[in-house]
Amino acid sequence: MAVHKTTIKLTKAHRIRSDTSESVARFEIHYHRCLNAEGLPVYSLSEVASDPERLARLYRAMMLTRLFDTKAVALQRTGQLGTYASSMGQEAIGTAIGTAMRPDDVLLPTYREYAAQFLRGVSMTEILLYWGGDERGMNYQQSREDFPISVPVASQTAHAVGVAYAFKYRKQPRVAVCILGDGGTSKGDFYESLNIAGVWKLPVLFVVNNNRWAISVAREQQTAATTLAQKAIAAGIRGEQVDGNDVIALYDRMRLALARIRDTHEPMLIEALTYRMCDHTTADDASRYRPDEEVEAQRVYDPMHRLKRYMLNNGYWDEHKEQQLNKACIDEIEAAVKAYLETPPQSPQSMFDYLYEDLPDALKVQRAHAAGRKRDD
Amino acid sequence: MTEVNLVEAVNLALAQEMAADDDVLVMGEDVGINGGVFRATINLQKQFGTTRVVDTPLSEAVIGGMAIGMAAQGMKPVAEIQFMGFIYPTIDQILNHASRLRNRTRGRLSCPMVLRAPFGGGIHAPEHHSESTEAMFAHIPGIRVVIPSSPARAYGLLLAAIRDPDPVVFLEPKRIYRIAKQEIEASGEALPLDTCFVLREGSDITLITWGAMTHDTLQAADALTEEGIHAEVIDVATLKPLDMTTILESVAKTGRCVIVHEAARSGGVGAEIAAGIGEKGLLHLLAPVERVTGYDTVMPLYRLEQCYMPDKQQIIEATKKTLEFV
Ligand SMILES: Cc1ncc(C[n+]2csc(CCOP(=O)(O)OP(=O)(O)O)c2C)c(N)n1
Ligand SMILES: [Mg+2]
Numbered sequence: 001m002a003v004h005k006t007t008i009k010l011t012k013a014h015r016i017r018s019d020t021s022e023s024v025a026r027f028e029i030h031y032h033r034c035l036n037a038e039g040l041p042v043y044s045l046s047e048v049a050s051d052p053e054r055l056a057r058l059y060r061a062m063m064l065t066r067l068f069d070t071k072a073v074a075l076q077r078t079g080q081l082g083t084y085a086s087s088m089g090q091e092a093i094g095t096a097i098g099t100a101m102r103p104d105d106v107l108l109p110t111y112r113e114y115a116a117q118f119l120r121g122v123s124m125t126e127i128l129l130y131w132g133g134d135e136r137g138m139n140y141q142q143s144r145e146d147f148p149i150s151v152p153v154a155s156q157t158a159h160a161v162g163v164a165y166a167f168k169y170r171k172q173p174r175v176a177v178c179i180l181g182d183g184g185t186s187k188g189d190f191y192e193s194l195n196i197a198g199v200w201k202l203p204v205l206f207v208v209n210n211n212r213w214a215i216s217v218a219r220e221q222q223t224a225a226t227t228l229a230q231k232a233i234a235a236g237i238r239g240e241q242v243d244g245n246d247v248i249a250l251y252d253r254m255r256l257a258l259a260r261i262r263d264t265h266e267p268m269l270i271e272a273l274t275y276r277m278c279d280h281t282t283a284d285d286a287s288r289y290r291p292d293e294e295v296e297a298q299r300v301y302d303p304m305h306r307l308k309r310y311m312l313n314n315g316y317w318d319e320h321k322e323q324q325l326n327k328a329c330i331d332e333i334e335a336a337v338k339a340y341l342e343t344p345p346q347s348p349q350s351m352f353d354y355l356y357e358d359l360p361d362a363l364k365v366q367r368a369h370a371a372g373r374k375r376d377d
Numbered sequence: 378m379t380e381v382n383l384v385e386a387v388n389l390a391l392a393q394e395m396a397a398d399d400d401v402l403v404m405g406e407d408v409g410i411n412g413g414v415f416r417a418t419i420n421l422q423k424q425f426g427t428t429r430v431v432d433t434p435l436s437e438a439v440i441g442g443m444a445i446g447m448a449a450q451g452m453k454p455v456a457e458i459q460f461m462g463f464i465y466p467t468i469d470q471i472l473n474h475a476s477r478l479r480n481r482t483r484g485r486l487s488c489p490m491v492l493r494a495p496f497g498g499g500i501h502a503p504e505h506h507s508e509s510t511e512a513m514f515a516h517i518p519g520i521r522v523v524i525p526s527s528p529a530r531a532y533g534l535l536l537a538a539i540r541d542p543d544p545v546v547f548l549e550p551k552r553i554y555r556i557a558k559q560e561i562e563a564s565g566e567a568l569p570l571d572t573c574f575v576l577r578e579g580s581d582i583t584l585i586t587w588g589a590m591t592h593d594t595l596q597a598a599d600a601l602t603e604e605g606i607h608a609e610v611i612d613v614a615t616l617k618p619l620d621m622t623t624i625l626e627s628v629a630k631t632g633r634c635v636i637v638h639e640a641a642r643s644g645g646v647g648a649e650i651a652a653g654i655g656e657k658g659l660l661h662l663l664a665p666v667e668r669v670t671g672y673d674t675v676m677p678l679y680r681l682e683q684c685y686m687p688d689k690q691q692i693i694e695a696t697k698k699t700l701e702f703v
Pocket of ligand 2: 211212215
């Protein structure tokens with residue numbers, strides 16, 4: 001290294017130090033994809049890609065979720081559901097997660113991962129009850145250890161670390177799978193959770209659903225980091241990117257990650273790159289802050305379209321199957337909606353019934369008071 | 378004179394104060410091009426640019442803490458927390474720093490910041506979007522907690538909050554953001570902090586409230602008037618520090634008092650007011666102080682929301698019960 005000419009005389013020791021600086025850490029983030037937007041293979045495919053039945057199951061989960069989202073938004077628009085967060089265009093991520101997880105793993109989701117939840121056995125009626133303002137929608141009848149949707153962004157990352165600690169403590173080969181959004185990766189909870197998961201080697205998989213927007217704040221405004229996956233590197237955790245609209249790549253990477261985590265108890269982070277094709281929620285109007293052209297340009301990357309093209313190209317799928325599936329999904333959704341709409345409201349005093357295991361005496365008067373209240377429906 | 382609703386009044390106060398004082402800055406999630414999820418900051422970024430109307434990353438703890446740093450530098454940050462349900466990461470900063478900076482440095486540094494957040498129930502919002510936890514802030518020495526309940530008070534009190542040399546948590550009752558318009562004189566004149574507002578004079582009973590419940594309380598007072606009962610209605614407005622003087626004067630006059638708040642009952646600000654009346658106004662009381670409040674439960678999801686919220690009928694009943702006490 002050339003020593004700059006200066007009036008200050010450098011000591012020998014100074015010069016030696018600067019001459020011997022060496023790189024002590026470097027990192028790379030890999031981006032994984034199997035199919036391009038047209039459903040053509042870009043890298044060698046795993047055995048999943050030649051298993052029509054598994055492919056059809058992945059496709060079904062995406063279709064069900066998309067039709068469910070469409071229905072839920074319609075219910076909201078007609079005053080039959082509260083504010084709703086759609087997962088339109090992002091169905092592949094939850095589908096891959098839900099398919100790759102084992103039943104005894106634990107899911108800690110945000111509000112945009114219905115595909116994963118449905119595959120875990122959470123019912124559509126439960127999700128509707130939740131957004132319809134009824135706590136019973138969080139009392140999942142299956143996957144009883146899964147966490148309910150976490151609304152305070154990124155707070156679930158800490159719970160995931162705790163769940164993973166319990167798994168490790170009991171020497172159980174289980175994984176806590178935690179989903180958060182790109183915006184969520186700006187929160188301290190997230191960094192702190194990554195850090196502890198890394199230092200204690202806890203069996204947790206963080207999945208970042210990077211849909212490029214956090215309400216009106218674009219991914220570029222959220223962080224100067226090139227990828228969100230590299231945030232894991234700083235905590236000593238493996239991180240990678242996957243095309244979040246490529247369900248085959250996602251499924252492969254999730255399976256590998258889960259197997260590795262189960263095996264080594266080392267946490268991992270997967271950043272799934274996708275795009276929010278809808279408003280943030282039904283209370284939002286995205287046209288206020290992002291150009292229609294940007295959304296339109298994303299349509300070609302649609303995850304369902306991509307898998308369908310691949311299946312069509314390989315003779316695994318046809319329009320008849322498509323229509324059958326469509327009808328089956330709609331029937332299932334209609335039945336769930338009916339069950340939702342027919343669910344009578346809870347009693348007013350139910351507010352008190354799950355506060356504590358046993359209601360303290362101090363609250364009994366209030367409970368009796370609430371019992372006399374009238375609902376407005 | 379301009380006719381505005383409560384959220385428009387917030388916007389107006391922000392715009393005027395930003396125009397008047399270069400040190401005022403607005404920051405928070407989605408406050409820029411989106412104008413805030415309730416549009417409280419609409420058009421501000423267009424008018425004042427991206428360095429004065431700042432969309433932050435999703436980082437409440439830092440929003441709260443950064444405001445302290447800016448304020449210590451003599452800026453006047455007005456930080457928005459999108460919903461009160463997401464304000465809690467700022468509590469570390471508010472409680473451990475904002476409220477104490479002046480005290481710790483014996484006045485060398487101070488913290489003229491405002492932390493705004495919409496709060497309260499009644500709009501069928503999702504989980505974590507409807508709580509009223511103002512008492513948690515009212516418990517913190519060294520800060521002010523201010524809640525407007527009309528467009529005029531939103532305008533005048535927000536101006537006062539921004540100009541105040543100490544930290545103010547400014548909580549906006551979103552249920553009444555758009556409930557009514559009011560002619561206000563946008564003269565840049567602030568309303569006083571640390572004082573209650575007597576909204577209606579009456580001789581039979583004092584109804585004390587704040588935030589969205591002011592609206593229901595005034596309606597109850599109207600209904601009571603028709604029955605010949607004249608209620609004095611007080612909007613507390615600044616919950617910390619409390620103006621017990623105005624409250625005690627009123628109670629001395631009426632001898633009866635009902636406190637109304639949406640927040641959970643125990644440990645609520647109503648308890649502090651009742652204690653204050655007990656300490657200094659006991660001998661004026663002709664009946665026990667009544668409270669009409671939310672229950673000590675988790676705020677239910679919206680299907681049961683109406684069963685949680687105190688309402689006009691409860692206020693009327695509590696008033697009559699108090700009046701019938703002999
Ligand atoms: C801690 C916290 N702050 C603010 C909010 C309000 N809010 C809800 S969703 C959201 C954006 C989240 O963006 P991202 O993490 O990218 O998830 P996405 O909604 O895009 O799936 C915000 C600011 C919240 N729910 N929690
Ligand atoms: Mg996002």
